[in-house]
Amino acid sequence: MPDRLSCPSCGATFADRWRCTCHSPLKFADRPLPDGPAPAPSDLDRDRGLWAFDDFLPVGREVTLGEGWTPLVPATEWDAAFKLEYVFPTGSFKDRGAATTLSRAVELGVDTVVEDSSGNAGAAIATYAARAGVDARIYVPAGVKASKLRAIERTGATPVRVEGSRETVTDACIEAVESGEGWYASHAWNPAFFAGTATVALEIAAQRGWSVPDAVVTPLGHGTLFLGAYRGFRALHDAGWTDRIPRLLGAQATGYAPIAEALHGPDEAEPNEVADGIQIREPVQRDAILNAVDETGGDVVALPEEAVDEELDRLHERGFYTEPTCAVAPAALRAFRERGVVGPDDDVVVALTGSGLKG
Ligand SMILES: [Zn+2]
Known part of the structure; x- marks a missing residue:
């Protein structure tokens, strides 16, 4: 088996591992890019789902539920466009990464995948594992939302319920991976997952006729969508299909905001317990996230519970039936405007990441 993964920190290469021997996250050594110019967006074969962009994907189309091509709709009250990333088979953007991660698992001949999650990534991995005929063990916090637990169980x-913090759940999962329980289909570590989430950028650009917005706002926990968007926009630019990369703006929850604090200093605000999907104090890809912020002139802000509650009400009242975590992104747009980070003429896309149906 050829060495397909490499370490950006020490340069080691591997056929497959969940992380480098130096403990850094790994990347695909080969980064496919198309040769020719951008096709007319209408010529892309949307029936192939994410693999309409297979010239950009390092993983073949082994497992799919027709995911992708989520709607990009005007959100007049927010003076932005919303990318409806909750319009997916399991109701969250995590299906992008689950499709490519399970495809990679099938290519490798894996028979059991293991994942840890607050709910959405676990449901996505469990669902795509079911589609692939692969066993899945999903580590979740003991207090996981019943609707998310049911989505995994069905x-x-x-499901393996673990008492304690989100970090304790990850520690238990990694111990299981290290003891040979299965292949780590992690949305935080696995480069195949990020290859999938990168397609959000390809879709946004295609849906806008290969024009890139001034800024893109996403929730930011482990950075699964944030970094995916960065890598997708960078690949499009490197392929010569677009002329620039948007500023990437991240939305964190107060009390769980390591990136916002790295940029702006410590924040003593009360922990935001409403945004349960992004309670990540030690993001695996911290360096890569900070690099993406720096490279794009981006920024990250932390939102308290009240801002999320109010924004969720506004979303629901305008027909966007999303889960609480997802409301941090439009709430962040409001904060970025107040701080002058986003100007009145800026063309902004905000990702709405999770459905209210299992939120
Ligand atoms: Zn290394």
């Missing part, structure tokens, strides 16, 4: 996956 696929036939085995």
